[in-house]
Amino acid sequence: xxxxPTRIAYGQxxxxxxEENDRVVVIDADISKITGTHFFARKFPxxxxxxxxxxxxxxxxxxxxxxxxxxxxxxxxxxxxxxxACEQVRTFIAHTRSNVKIAAxxxxxxxxxxxxTHQGTEDMGIxxxxxxxxxxxxxxxxxxxxxxRELAEHQGPAYLRLTKIPMPIIxxxxxxxxxxxxxxxxxxxxxxxxxxxxxxxxxxxAADLLDNNGIRARVLxxxxxxxxxxxxxxxxxxxxxxxVTVEDHNILNGLGSAVAEVIVENRPVPMERIGLRDTFAESxxxxxxxxxxxxxxxxxxxxxRKAMGRKL
Amino acid sequence: xxxxxxxxxxxxxxxxxxxxxAKAIRADIVKMIHKAGEGHPGGxxxxxxxxxxxxxxxxxxxxxxPDWEDRDRFIMSKGHACPVWYSxxxxxxxxxRSALDTLRKLGSPFQGHPDxxxxxxxxxxxxxxxxxxxxxVGMALMGKLDKRDYTVYVLLGDGELNEGQVxxxxxxxxxxxxxxxVAIVDYxxxxxxGPTDKVMPLDPLGDKWRAFNWRVFExxxxxxxxxxxxxxxxxxxxxxxxxxxANTLKGKGVSYxxxxxxxxxxxxxxxxxxxxxxNDIQGGE
Ligand SMILES: Cc1ncc(C[n+]2csc(CCOP(=O)(O)OP(=O)(O)O)c2C)c(N)n1
Ligand SMILES: [Mg+2]
Numbered sequence: 001x002x003x004x005p006t007r008i009a010y011g012q013x014x015x016x017x018x019e020e021n022d023r024v025v026v027i028d029a030d031i032s033k034i035t036g037t038h039f040f041a042r043k044f045p046x047x048x049x050x051x052x053x054x055x056x057x058x059x060x061x062x063x064x065x066x067x068x069x070x071x072x073x074x075x076x077x078x079x080x081x082x083x084x085a086c087e088q089v090r091t092f093i094a095h096t097r098s099n100v101k102i103a104a105x106x107x108x109x110x111x112x113x114x115x116x117t118h119q120g121t122e123d124m125g126i127x128x129x130x131x132x133x134x135x136x137x138x139x140x141x142x143x144x145x146x147x148x149r150e151l152a153e154h155q156g157p158a159y160l161r162l163t164k165i166p167m168p169i170i171x172x173x174x175x176x177x178x179x180x181x182x183x184x185x186x187x188x189x190x191x192x193x194x195x196x197x198x199x200x201x202x203x204x205x206a207a208d209l210l211d212n213n214g215i216r217a218r219v220l221x222x223x224x225x226x227x228x229x230x231x232x233x234x235x236x237x238x239x240x241x242x243x244v245t246v247e248d249h250n251i252l253n254g255l256g257s258a259v260a261e262v263i264v265e266n267r268p269v270p271m272e273r274i275g276l277r278d279t280f281a282e283s284x285x286x287x288x289x290x291x292x293x294x295x296x297x298x299x300x301x302x303x304x305r306k307a308m309g310r311k312l
Numbered sequence: 313x314x315x316x317x318x319x320x321x322x323x324x325x326x327x328x329x330x331x332x333x334a335k336a337i338r339a340d341i342v343k344m345i346h347k348a349g350e351g352h353p354g355g356x357x358x359x360x361x362x363x364x365x366x367x368x369x370x371x372x373x374x375x376x377x378p379d380w381e382d383r384d385r386f387i388m389s390k391g392h393a394c395p396v397w398y399s400x401x402x403x404x405x406x407x408x409r410s411a412l413d414t415l416r417k418l419g420s421p422f423q424g425h426p427d428x429x430x431x432x433x434x435x436x437x438x439x440x441x442x443x444x445x446x447x448x449v450g451m452a453l454m455g456k457l458d459k460r461d462y463t464v465y466v467l468l469g470d471g472e473l474n475e476g477q478v479x480x481x482x483x484x485x486x487x488x489x490x491x492x493x494v495a496i497v498d499y500x501x502x503x504x505x506g507p508t509d510k511v512m513p514l515d516p517l518g519d520k521w522r523a524f525n526w527r528v529f530e531x532x533x534x535x536x537x538x539x540x541x542x543x544x545x546x547x548x549x550x551x552x553x554x555x556x557x558a559n560t561l562k563g564k565g566v567s568y569x570x571x572x573x574x575x576x577x578x579x580x581x582x583x584x585x586x587x588x589x590x591n592d593i594q595g596g597e
Contacts, residue, residue, distance in 0.1 A: 028505075029474075030471060030474070030503050030504050030511055030512075031505065033504060033505060034504070038505075050511055050512075051474075052471065052474030053442065053475055053503065053512075054474045054476060054512075056476060057476060079440065113348075113424045114424040115416075115423040115424035115425045115427065115439065116423075116425075116427065116439075117391065117424075117425040117437070117438070117440045118424070118425065118439065282418065282419075282423060283416045283420065283423045283424040283425075284416075284417065284418035284419075285418070289418070292418065
């Protein structure tokens with residue numbers, strides 16, 4: 001299976017977008033080689049700005065650029081975008097409803113061997129508490145390219161979470177991917193597994209395993225964490241009666257929380273959450289980390305059985 | 313050497329000993345990164361002479377008692393260059409040599425970036441750039457308050473100086489006359505996206521620090537004699553914080569890495585590259 005880091009797909013998509021839309025400008029903080037923005041920089045040097053290792057400055061500059069009608073893509077790692085420059089993002093990008101798309105690589109444990117300083121495992125939660133912020137984590141390169149195009153048309157602030165490591169391609173070019181609309185990847189009526197980003201492939205694997213044992217799991221790619229697709233969640237609760245959420249992120253205030261909020265207010269059903277159990281991780285290979293921190297395929301199947309077992 | 317005058321004449325036996333040590337440290341750096349399959353050799357090698365001089369001559373530390381309250385402190389603010397730190401700490405006996413084979417692996421004390429919560433001898437976690445000098449100011453302030461005579465050394469990258477927080481800390485250190493604080497800038501003139509001159513020009517760098525009321529020493533940071541003289545002078549208490557601007561070569565000591573931006577990180581040292589590297593290090597004067 002072909003594998004591409006979504007950060008690279010992002011950079012390539014930007015380079016294409018630059019061709020069609022001259023309002024697109026890109027800003028980076030000395031990691032353009034890693035975030036993928038170098039693809040854009042090479043083609044459009046006059047619309048690319050490298051501000052050095054200065055993420056707060058970067059987000060402030062992005063806000064300033066957006067006041068002139070530009071579509072600004074601002075890249076760095078998830079930790080720095082959401083935490084180092086948090087107030088710049090909150091007050092001067094979100095509150096101002098600036099047209100700034102923050103593209104953050106090293107989402108979750110995809111930061112792997114670099115360790116905690118480079119693993120953005122709280123970023124979605126932080127972003128989710130900021131009003132008006134759209135949050136998206138695509139599952140593969142194809143979804144990433146489609147989302148980048150959507151973002152160029154989308155008005156206002158957005159946070160695009162990307163992977164450091166290569167992700168298998170699960171979509172084809174024909175798939176319709178729209179901001180705010182979950183993609184149903186498998187149908188089933190025993191349980192629904194709702195996943196985001198790098199966890200979508202694990203959810204699919206888990207659904208296959210369950211299927212071998214006669215359990216039909218619905219799988220939703222909830223690529224847009226905010227605004228979460230309420231309709232899809234309520235439907236899943238009604239039709240399958242049990243839900244498992246899966247995210248490469250702290251268990252607090254990410255996908256599990258967003259889904260729980262919807263079902264508690266609309267259609268309470270048993271639910272299990274997969275994610276980091278309110279802990280920091282450490283250096284390690286991706287597979288090792290998923291296993292140690294309980295985010296692997298088998299953890300998902302166990303959670304699915306547990307949620308089903310709790311049905312009334 | 314430019315800037316402030318250094319008074320001492322250092323003895324050649326000491327320099328000879330430290331130069332040998334620096335070779336051992338450099339060899340450990342490339343072996344570690346070879347074994348790990350990744351890591352940051354360029355900035356580890358450029359800083360090897362500075363870290364060697366600090367840990368094998370200047371710093372008051374005790375491997376038996378890593379948390380000794382009167383120890384000198386070292387903050388590796390450019391945390392990605394931790395292989396040089398891990399090598400020095402291992403040479404000093406903080407870790408068994410076998411630990412060098414575990415860099416970046418699950419469960420290792422040698423995390424991809426330094427983690428003080430699990431690694432003895434690591435005085436502060438690092439890896440997100442631009443934080444270390446502030447933390448050094450905090451340690452130096454409390455040294456004064458508690459009337460302890462330790463010195464706090466903070467190693468900064470030149471690219472790292474792009475972070476505004478570094479300058480907030482610099483201003484503050486001068487306000488409080490922190491002459492127990494020594495910052496060292498590894499001025500290897502490269503960061504990830506290219507030369508510092510292209511990504512974010514820093515010159516005149518000495519003048520910037522002087523304008524912030526620091527004592528400034530500008531040296532060749534890969535010349536052990538100059539490194540030792542500068543640290544000796546900078547640690548003297550003169551009522552102001554000191555900065556050593558160490559002009560270095562990124563990748564110093566390994567022919568194919570020297571001055572090469574691509575050897576910052578993200579490349580593999582395979583078996584044959586390791587052999588060349590070890591030869592270069594042994595052969596180098
Ligand atoms: C806050 C922050 N932004 C970005 C990075 C990613 N990063 C790691 S090393 C590096 C370049 C560092 O350059 P420099 O300070 O010159 O270090 P050296 O040349 O000594 O290796 C960057 C941008 C980081 N670790 N922390
Ligand atoms: Mg540098």
